[in-house]
Amino acid sequence: xxxxxxxxxxxxxxxxxxxxxxxxxxxxxxxxxxxxxxxxxxxxxxxxxxxxxxxxxxxxxxxxxxxxxxxxxxxxxxxxxxxxxxxxxxxxxxxxxxxxxxxxxxxxxxxxxxxxxxxxxxxxxxxxxxxxxxxxxxxxxxxxxxxxxxxxxxxxxxxxxxxxxxxxxxxxxxxxxxxxxxxxxxxxxxxxxxxxxxxxxxxxxxxxxxxxxxxxxxxxxxxxxxxxxxxxxxxxxxxxxxxxxxxxxxxxxxxxxxxxxxxxxxxxxxxxxxxxxxxxxxxxxxxxxxxxxxxxxxxxxxxxxxxxxxxxxxxxxxxxxxxxxxxxxxxxxxxxxxxxxxxxxxxxxxxxxxxxxxxxxxxxxxxxxxxxxxxxxxxxxxxxxxxxxxxxxxxxxxxxxxxxxxxxxxxxxxxxxxxxxxxxxxxxxxxxxxxxxxxxxxxxxxxxxxxxxxxxxxxxxxxxxxxxxxxxxxxxxxxxxxxxxxxxxxxxxxxxxxxxxxxxxxxxxxxxxxxxxxxxxxxxxxxxxxxxxxxxxxxxxxxxxxxxxxxxxxxxxxxxxxxxxxxxxxxxxxxxxxxxxxxxxxxxxxxxxxxxxxxxxxxxxxxxxxxxxxxxxxxxxxxxxxxxxxxxxxxxxxxxxxxxxxxxxxxxxxxxxxxxxxxxxxxxxxxxxxxxxxxxxxxxxxxxxxx
Numbered sequence: 001x002x003x004x005x006x007x008x009x010x011x012x013x014x015x016x017x018x019x020x021x022x023x024x025x026x027x028x029x030x031x032x033x034x035x036x037x038x039x040x041x042x043x044x045x046x047x048x049x050x051x052x053x054x055x056x057x058x059x060x061x062x063x064x065x066x067x068x069x070x071x072x073x074x075x076x077x078x079x080x081x082x083x084x085x086x087x088x089x090x091x092x093x094x095x096x097x098x099x100x101x102x103x104x105x106x107x108x109x110x111x112x113x114x115x116x117x118x119x120x121x122x123x124x125x126x127x128x129x130x131x132x133x134x135x136x137x138x139x140x141x142x143x144x145x146x147x148x149x150x151x152x153x154x155x156x157x158x159x160x161x162x163x164x165x166x167x168x169x170x171x172x173x174x175x176x177x178x179x180x181x182x183x184x185x186x187x188x189x190x191x192x193x194x195x196x197x198x199x200x201x202x203x204x205x206x207x208x209x210x211x212x213x214x215x216x217x218x219x220x221x222x223x224x225x226x227x228x229x230x231x232x233x234x235x236x237x238x239x240x241x242x243x244x245x246x247x248x249x250x251x252x253x254x255x256x257x258x259x260x261x262x263x264x265x266x267x268x269x270x271x272x273x274x275x276x277x278x279x280x281x282x283x284x285x286x287x288x289x290x291x292x293x294x295x296x297x298x299x300x301x302x303x304x305x306x307x308x309x310x311x312x313x314x315x316x317x318x319x320x321x322x323x324x325x326x327x328x329x330x331x332x333x334x335x336x337x338x339x340x341x342x343x344x345x346x347x348x349x350x351x352x353x354x355x356x357x358x359x360x361x362x363x364x365x366x367x368x369x370x371x372x373x374x375x376x377x378x379x380x381x382x383x384x385x386x387x388x389x390x391x392x393x394x395x396x397x398x399x400x401x402x403x404x405x406x407x408x409x410x411x412x413x414x415x416x417x418x419x420x421x422x423x424x425x426x427x428x429x430x431x432x433x434x435x436x437x438x439x440x441x442x443x444x445x446x447x448x449x450x451x452x453x454x455x456x457x458x459x460x461x462x463x464x465x466x467x468x469x470x471x472x473x474x475x476x477x478x479x480x481x482x483x484x485x486x487x488x489x490x491x492x493x494x495x496x497x498x499x500x501x502x503x504x505x506x507x508x509x510x511x512x513x514x515x516x517x518x519x520x521x522x523x524x525x526x527x528x529x530x531x532x533x534x535x536x537x538x539x540x541x542x543x544x545x546x547x548x549x550x551x552x553x554x555x556x557x558x559x560x561x562x563x564x565x566x567x568x569x570x571x572x573x574x575x576x577x578x579x580x581x582x583x584x585x586x587x588x589x590x591x592x593x594x595x596x597x598x599x600x601x602x603x604x605x606x607x608x609x610x611x612x613x614x615x616x617x618x619x620x621x622x623x624x625x626x627x628x629x630x631x632x633x634x635x636x637x638x639x640x641x642x643x644x645x646x647x648x649x650x651x652x653x654x655x656x657x658x659x660x661x662x663x664x665x666x667x668x669x670x671x672x673x674x675x676x677x678x679x680x681x682x683x684x685x686x687x688x689x690x691x
Contacts, residue, residue: 015365016075016082017282018324020101022129023111024121025090025660028141030056030068032111032265033087038195039271040076042352046195046268056087058354060461061454069454070427071097071310073322073351073367078275083282084367086309092124092660093448096398096430097310099128100378104309104324104367107135107282109274110258111265114146116156120605120634120661123160126258127632130162133291135253135283138165139274140262143178150262151214159633166221166257168248169273170214172207181262181270182207184215185244195268222247225256245280253283285365289326292381304328304336304384311378312369313423315462317356320349320369321376328384330368331361336382338375343382347371378429398430399665400445401651404452405473407442409466420463424455431455438551439473448651474645475596476682477671478546479554480589483508488581490573500568501577503527503535504561507585510554512671516543520559527562527574534571535559538578547591548683553671554594557582593679594671596644601637602654602664603629609636611657619646620678641669645682 021029034054038046047053052063056072068089075084086105088098102108108129112122129136140146140153154165172180172189180191180198189207190198203211219239223230226247232239251257261277263270292307310322330336332348349356349369362368376382408417421444425431432445446452459465485506492499510517518536520527527535539557546552562577600621604612609626616623621642629635642650647666654662674682 014081015285015363016084016367017107017278017284017365018084018086018105018367019278019282020086020088020098020105020108020134021111022088022098022108022125023090024118024125025067025092027090027111027113027118028265029087029090029111030054030072032109032139032141032271033072033074033085035195035265035268035271036076036085036275037074039197039268039275040078042074042076048266055353061457064457065450065454067091067450069094069097069450071101072353074353075350078279081279082365083278086367090121090125091450092121092655092663093446093451095124095128096428096447098125099398100309100429102128102132102134102309103379104288104307105134106285106288107137107252107278109278110136110138111141112138112157113140113142114148114153117659119157119160120659122157123632123634124661126161130255133255135255136258137252137274137277137281138258138260139265139270140260141265143171143262143269144264144267146178147176150260154260161258162633163255164221164224164257165260166218167214168218168259168261168277169270170207170210171262172204178262178264178269181273182211182214183273184211184218185241185248187211187215190273192263192267192269197272198269219244221257222251225251249281252281253287285324285326288324292326304330304334304382306330306336306370306382308373308376308378308380308382309367311376311426313427313462314356317347318372319374319426320347320356320371321373321378322351322367322369323382325362325364325366325368327364329361329363330370330384332359332371334384336373336384337386338373338380338382340386341375343373343376345370345373377426398447398663400430400432400447401663402448402452402649403443403445403472404469405439405441405471406444406456406467406469409468413465416463417459417465417467420459420465423463424458428455436472436475438475441472443472444469448655471648473686474682476550476674476686477553477594477596478548478550478591479512479552479594479673480507480509480586481592482588482590484585484588485560486581486585486588488577488579488584490576490580492573493568498565498568499570499573499576500565501531501535501570501573501575502563503559503574503577503581505539505578505581505585506556506558506560507582507589508556508558509589510556512554514554516540516553517556518558519556522559522562526564527559528564528569531564531569531571531574532559534574535562535578538575539582541575542579542582547586547589548593549686550593552586552591555589593674593682595674595682597641597669597672598644598647598666599669600640600642600647600650600664600666602640602662603632603635603637604654604658604662606634606636608658608662609638612638612654612662615650615653615657616640616642619643619650621646642666643672643674644668 037043072087086101169181171178182189189203305327306323308323312320334345348359408414434443490501543552621640624639626638629637
């Protein structure tokens with residue numbers, strides 16, 4: 001932990017703005033952050049992801065895999081304005097990181113590239129922004145590698161956005177390469193320089209017609225929400241430049257348009273123009289505060305308001321709560337309130353990548369890390385005075401799509417593993433842990449292979465745990481197809497009082513879903529009343545492991561006869577008699593295996609629906625139908641019934657068939673008989689032998 005203590009500089013005119021860098025995996029978000037930090041003088045030299053020397057992707061797991069697996073934060077000053085940038089992972093498996101961060105940002109820069117295969121992934125990002133009403137601008141990265149007109153690229157990307165993507169620039173081409181750009185609002189041409197700001201040049205004659213057409217298209221989009229501008233265009237009157245800029249700012253901030261900039265983060269091209277747009281057009285923190293506290297008089301009246309966007313457990317500094325100050329100031333040692341409870345700030349820090357620097361105080365608009373805020377979770381709202389428990393959560397928690405059974409390799413580490421898993425879930429709300437009562441397994445659930453792998457790497461690296469994992473066992477059950485009548489006798493003599501219990505049971509199948517039913521038809525006291533409950537206990541215990549080795553369900557057991565000994569009979573003896581009867585009778589009842597069937601709803605791009613149907617069928621699924629996904633242009637939802645045994649790695653195939661964006665939800669529907677080769681294979685996998 002760095003020892004430097006400082007206060008935030010509040011001498012500039014406006015509060016700091018907070019900008020998220022989001023976009024599909026591999027689009028260049030971390031590189032863009034690096035270019036911004038280099039351009040603003042925050043770092044001396046621009047690093048690269050390949051070299052592993054960027055401010056972002058600083059964790060061991062991110063470095064090892066060459067990809068963002070958590071958010072990274074960095075501040076930069078540009079022309080007197082201060083910005084906090086949050087670099088968010090682009091992989092669909094780590095989008096929960098973005099979801100949390102969006103709770104504290106003023107605008108999102110969506111980093112994309114000329115790759116139509118990533119358009120569905122771009123739509124996932126834009127949908128999340130639209131759902132949260134986050135203003136957004138698009139930075140079309142890697143313009144140096146594009147060989148298509150920018151307007152052609154936008155035709156591919158536009159279906160991913162519910163609002164128009166509006167070009168703010170057009171490229172200047174030379175020999176098929178983008179050597180500069182023309183600003184459509186200012187009508188000025190610039191030429192790129194390697195990792196340096198561009199310089200203004202005279203616009204070439206051959207570019208003027210292109211500029212005029214592109215500018216008119218931009219103005220038409222703006223005029224859709226401005227009658228004065230529309231009137232000027234219809235009357236062929238040149239609109240006032242101040243009006244154009246006012247419309248650009250207003251329509252961006254209201255989410256009516258998605259302005260498009262472009263450049264090359266790797267070469268540092270287009271960075272200064274993007275920063276200038278952010279400086280003039282990003283809304284202040286009051287917009288976020290107004291939306292968050294709308295209608296809440298308690299929170300709105302507090303002198304200090306913070307929104308927690310991320311929870312981190314550091315190896316040496318303990319728990320940190322990354323929070324945006326929406327109002328007021330906060331200092332180390334302050335007392336804040338969450339859901340009416342007091343929490344004390346035990347350390348105040350600013351983060352640059354993974355490196356914290358100690359602060360004395362911070363003010364409105366700042367993004368800070370609060371030390372050891374016990375009981376505070378991602379999504380909570382903290383206030384300086386007791387408020388009505390404000391908490392809007394971290395957004396929609398994405399349902400898990402892959403699971404693994406996890407255990408400590410050494411029994412002595414079981415408690416430590418439980419504690420570490422709790423911390424991982426606090427950091428990442430899309431991870432969950434469940435204990436399966438039937439199989440006795442602890443199940444770790446997440447968003448995919450890499451998501452679970454990173455979690456396991458953190459357990460090993462951060463917490464020093466040696467863990468073992470395996471594919472979770474399927475909770476098969478069994479039932480019976482026929483009935484029988486069986487006697488169970490438990491008799492034992494070993495000196496003194498013996499043990500004697502004698503019962504006759506009728507075992508019969510029940511309709512699916514009826515569970516286990518126990519009854520008795522004892523007459524004449526052949527089994528004394530006080531022992532009937534013990535017989536029931538024995539029956540239920542024996543049914544936990546039937547003839548095939550699995551819990552038995554949908555069966556009725558009726559105690560119809562028996563005998564007792566006035567001295568040797570006891571509760572334990574009759575319990576054992578019930579166990580004996582069940583174990584001897586079940587093999588004669590034509591036992592059959594039952595497997596759990598789930599209802600699965602798969603979301604996928606429409607052009608992949610046929611592939612998804614084939615995948616479902618190959619996994620013994622029964623397709624119930626498919627339809628257009630509500631609110632998602634170009635997407636379908638496939639509904640099917642599928643055995644749980646086939647769902648285990650379904651997500652791997654889905655993502656392979658959908659360029660990484662397919663997802664599903666599953667919920668238990670019913671138990672179904674399993675016979676033949678499939679049943680034999682299930683028994684073998686479970687280490688059982690068919691009777």
